Amino acid sequence: MEEKKKTAKEIIESYDGPKLRIMEVCGTHTHEIFRLGIRKILPENIELISGPGCPVCVTPVSFIDEAVMLALEKQAAVCTFGDLIRVPGTKMSLGGARAEGGQVKIVYTPLDAVDYAAAHPEEQVVFLAVGFETTTPGACLAVKKAKEQGLANFSILTANKTMPNAYHALKGSADAFLYPGHVNAITGEEECRRLALEEGISGVIAGFTAKEILTALAVIIEKSRTGKSFFVNCYPRVVRPEGNPAGRELMKEVMEECDTEWRGLGVIPMSGMRLKAAYRDYDARIKFALPKIEGRANPACRCGEVLQGKCLPSDCKVFGKGCTPQHPVGACMVSNEGTCSAYYQYQL
Amino acid sequence: MCVGLAAKVVGVKNGMAVVDASGAKREVSAELLDELEPGDYVMVHAGVAIAKITQDDESETDDLLEMLS
Numbered sequence: 001m002e003e004k005k006k007t008a009k010e011i012i013e014s015y016d017g018p019k020l021r022i023m024e025v026c027g028t029h030t031h032e033i034f035r036l037g038i039r040k041i042l043p044e045n046i047e048l049i050s051g052p053g054c055p056v057c058v059t060p061v062s063f064i065d066e067a068v069m070l071a072l073e074k075q076a077a078v079c080t081f082g083d084l085i086r087v088p089g090t091k092m093s094l095g096g097a098r099a100e101g102g103q104v105k106i107v108y109t110p111l112d113a114v115d116y117a118a119a120h121p122e123e124q125v126v127f128l129a130v131g132f133e134t135t136t137p138g139a140c141l142a143v144k145k146a147k148e149q150g151l152a153n154f155s156i157l158t159a160n161k162t163m164p165n166a167y168h169a170l171k172g173s174a175d176a177f178l179y180p181g182h183v184n185a186i187t188g189e190e191e192c193r194r195l196a197l198e199e200g201i202s203g204v205i206a207g208f209t210a211k212e213i214l215t216a217l218a219v220i221i222e223k224s225r226t227g228k229s230f231f232v233n234c235y236p237r238v239v240r241p242e243g244n245p246a247g248r249e250l251m252k253e254v255m256e257e258c259d260t261e262w263r264g265l266g267v268i269p270m271s272g273m274r275l276k277a278a279y280r281d282y283d284a285r286i287k288f289a290l291p292k293i294e295g296r297a298n299p300a301c302r303c304g305e306v307l308q309g310k311c312l313p314s315d316c317k318v319f320g321k322g323c324t325p326q327h328p329v330g331a332c333m334v335s336n337e338g339t340c341s342a343y344y345q346y347q348l
Numbered sequence: 349m350c351v352g353l354a355a356k357v358v359g360v361k362n363g364m365a366v367v368d369a370s371g372a373k374r375e376v377s378a379e380l381l382d383e384l385e386p387g388d389y390v391m392v393h394a395g396v397a398i399a400k401i402t403q404d405d406e407s408e409t410d411d412l413l414e415m416l417s
Contacts (some may be wrong), residue, residue, distance in 0.1 A: 005417050008409065028351055109395020111377060138396040140376060170400060182352045187400040207405060213410040222416045234412055237403045238391050244398055246380045316362070
């Protein structure tokens with residue numbers, strides 16, 4: 001009689017091999033893993049580490065300070081995704097800037113900011129472009145559309161980031177990565193495959209439903225048994241091997257790589273994106289001659305270590321006390337994708 | 349901001365698509381995907397459709413577990 005195949009849950013629950021450290025790179029994975037109760041079925045020898053895949057969380061304090069300056073001193077209408085509003089800057093958040101009379105508007109998509117600029121030619125409109133390869137094409141589309149429409153009152157403040165060099169910076173932090181499926185929807189499989197083949201960095205691309213996360217973890221467990229580095233695309237219904245070539249072409253046309261600061265990780269060479277020379281008229285830093293700002297985070301906040309998996313949110317002295325979702329001290333408590341927010345919501 | 353929204357395409361025009369996500373309709377950019385047609389399912393991020401969804405998660409995960417055995 002044929003032996004009944006194990007389910008993904010059974011593979012995970014019965015794992016009795018050496019300790020396995022798995023880093024979920026994407027903040028949405030972190031939250032879904034908590035929300036679905038997946039941590040509760042993990043045996044003790046599987047450790048999940050939350051990585052730096054929440055774009056709000058890795059955006060440095062200086063970026064918030066620049067945005068506050070645009071709203072208050074340059075009188076720009078600052079358009080942003082909602083998650084950035086409450087991230088603390090050195091002196092204040094964007095919410096604080098709004099309370100002091102600055103124009104800070106929440107948009108669903110960068111394209112809404114272009115529409116706002118077209119409808120309000122008397123205002124200077126700046127979109128805060130944060131995010132990884134998933135959201136960067138949207139910012140590029142916005143800039144192209146503004147140029148096509150001849151809008152002189154639209155620009156973006158870039159803090160866009162790319163993941164591959166962050167994987168290098170985090171090499172050794174985990175035995176395998178749960179790669180962020182929607183970043184790979186743009187970038188495809190190639191880089192992850194190369195990391196496994198040439199650099200010994202293992203991981204699987206994972207989707208976001210319960211079945212998909214459990215299966216991705218089961219695949220990591222089974223592949224780890226071989227002792228060799230591995231890569232598997234566990235989200236093929238969304239991630240094509242080639243990713244989204246049009247999205248990558250668009251990014252290549254409008255932006256170029258640059259060094260950039262990640263909160264907690266410092267400056268990672270060539271891990272950021274800025275506008276190319278042909279689009280510099282849409283670069284808010286140039287347009288408003290923003291000075292170099294050295295942001296200062298609250299010294300009690302340990303978001304930087306949390307983002308590298310070096311400590312748990314609960315190891316931080318202010319977690320759950322001075323720092324809560326209602327009154328966040330650090331970025332990881334602000335965003336719905338943040339690790340501290342997930343621990344607060346599901347573990348306290 | 350990185351939360352993806354799975355939605356069904358109900359119309360495509362001039363590089364934009366009207367999508368239906370559990371009854372809520374809105375217009376999103378369709379410029380990054382070729383040959384999008386009404387009835388297709390897409391993953392939407394910040395107002396931009398970034399990928400077609402080709403199957404459900406049940407058959408996807410069944411295939412992966414089959415590969416392991």
